[in-house]
Amino acid sequence: MIKFGPSGNGEKFYADGHKHTEEAAQYCKNLGLSCYEYSFGRGILLSEGKALAIGQAFKDAGVEISVHAPYFINFANPDDEAAQKSYNYVLNSAKYLKLFGGNRLVFHPAAQGKATRETAVNVTGDRLKVLRDYIYLNNLEDLYFCPETMGKLAQIGTLEEVVSFCKIDKVYLPAVDFGHLNAREGGSLKTVEDYKSRLEYMIAELGYERVKHFHVHFSKIMYGGKGEIKHLTFEDDVYGPEFEPLAVALKELKLEPYIVSESAGTQVEDALEMKRIYGSVDI
Numbered sequence: 001m002i003k004f005g006p007s008g009n010g011e012k013f014y015a016d017g018h019k020h021t022e023e024a025a026q027y028c029k030n031l032g033l034s035c036y037e038y039s040f041g042r043g044i045l046l047s048e049g050k051a052l053a054i055g056q057a058f059k060d061a062g063v064e065i066s067v068h069a070p071y072f073i074n075f076a077n078p079d080d081e082a083a084q085k086s087y088n089y090v091l092n093s094a095k096y097l098k099l100f101g102g103n104r105l106v107f108h109p110a111a112q113g114k115a116t117r118e119t120a121v122n123v124t125g126d127r128l129k130v131l132r133d134y135i136y137l138n139n140l141e142d143l144y145f146c147p148e149t150m151g152k153l154a155q156i157g158t159l160e161e162v163v164s165f166c167k168i169d170k171v172y173l174p175a176v177d178f179g180h181l182n183a184r185e186g187g188s189l190k191t192v193e194d195y196k197s198r199l200e201y202m203i204a205e206l207g208y209e210r211v212k213h214f215h216v217h218f219s220k221i222m223y224g225g226k227g228e229i230k231h232l233t234f235e236d237d238v239y240g241p242e243f244e245p246l247a248v249a250l251k252e253l254k255l256e257p258y259i260v261s262e263s264a265g266t267q268v269e270d271a272l273e274m275k276r277i278y279g280s281v282d283i
Helices: 011-015 021-031 048-061 080-100 117-137 159-166 178-184 192-206 244-252 267-280
Strands: 003-006 035-039 064-068 104-107 144-147 175-177 215-218 221-224 227-231 258-261
Touching (some): 003 267, 021 035, 021 048, 021 267, 117 144, 117 159, 144 159, 178 227, 192 244
Parallel strands (some): 003 258, 104 144, 175 215, 215 258
């Protein structure tokens, strides 16, 4: 079943007097949201006991929880010691994901750096094969590891690159950030067909069953010549992308992803708006 929820706690969560992420579980449930993404973007700054408490709160509320691994990950870094740190960031995030009781881990694959695009992509792919081996060695193959499409041109993470990484092993599931795609492609996502062409490409390459419940990030994003500049809210009417044509495409293709709102401060309200739009679409 399709799920909608926020990335972290929006401004209204705190304005309403809430302080702790454990409270976000019931908060989301009361609003009718069914998923939530916890970000370790700036590092894992959480005790195991706190993680267990958060996980219990989400289990009790019946709201699924995913995690975003630290932003420091770069599997294209030519230095093997730096790559080892990236492996550890993913594996430690997976450990906390287990404590939460979730099964989806999103990560940024890499940055191109001074290498050619081809070299950076090949190195990233090789490192993701090593990561796959670590995943199985640590008995983490019951989780999904989701390489994300990225918004800056200098980052590794076109849709095609992410799909190629997911072909390495079934533990990898695409995390498609449509705001990122729209930003790196200069505003490419406008029509239902624009979205369907991307979704049909994924289905053709990875198979319907694998793509049916893929991971989605969605927000409007300001962009320039180098791609993504900053996340916006649904109030923006300049940059896009719009959610409604994606909702139509998802329904037409019978896809039911896990959709996370990454709007800037209004992620809860915009997750609810996406749910409303999806429910209003009639095909």
